[in-house]
Amino acid sequence: MLGLSPFVLLSIAIAAEIVATTALKASDGFSRWGFGAIVVAGYAFSFYFMALSLKELNLGSTYAIWSGVGTAATAVIGVTLFGEAFTWPRVAGVVLIVSGVVVLNLGGAN
Numbered sequence: 477m478l479g480l481s482p483f484v485l486l487s488i489a490i491a492a493e494i495v496a497t498t499a500l501k502a503s504d505g506f507s508r509w510g511f512g513a514i515v516v517a518g519y520a521f522s523f524y525f526m527a528l529s530l531k532e533l534n535l536g537s538t539y540a541i542w543s544g545v546g547t548a549a550t551a552v553i554g555v556t557l558f559g560e561a562f563t564w565p566r567v568a569g570v571v572l573i574v575s576g577v578v579v580l581n582l583g584g585a586n
Contacts, residue, residue: 482532486541489525492518493546498553537581544577 478485496518503511522542530538548570554560 478528482529485525485529486533486538489522489529490542490545490549492522492525493542494549494553496522497546497550498557501554501558540577540580544573547573 480488496515499511499514499518502508503515506512506515526538526542551566551570555562555566
């Protein structure tokens with residue numbers, strides 16, 4: 477597994493997913509092809525590294541972490557880079573997502 481910890485592999489997968497999702501917004505409906513290429517490559521890297529991490533990690537926990545961290549980070553990026561509204565319902569949603577990941581990892585997904 478490239479000699480890396482499964483959590484390092486998962487972190488790489490999450491980072492690639494965040495970059496790909498951010499590029500998806502920047503691609504303007506794939507009308508900006510450079511960003512479109514980043515989307516395709518980013519998701520490919522993300523799934524590859526997540527698949528490697530799944531050799532040693534549980535599916536439920538891994539997916540919960542990948543999607544939860546990705547969603548929370550993407551929401552923050554939307555506010556900071558794209559000027560999306562910072563609202564308390566959005567903050568509450570991110571808190572609920574992170575809380576759900578924590579609960580799954582405390583015992584529900586093992």
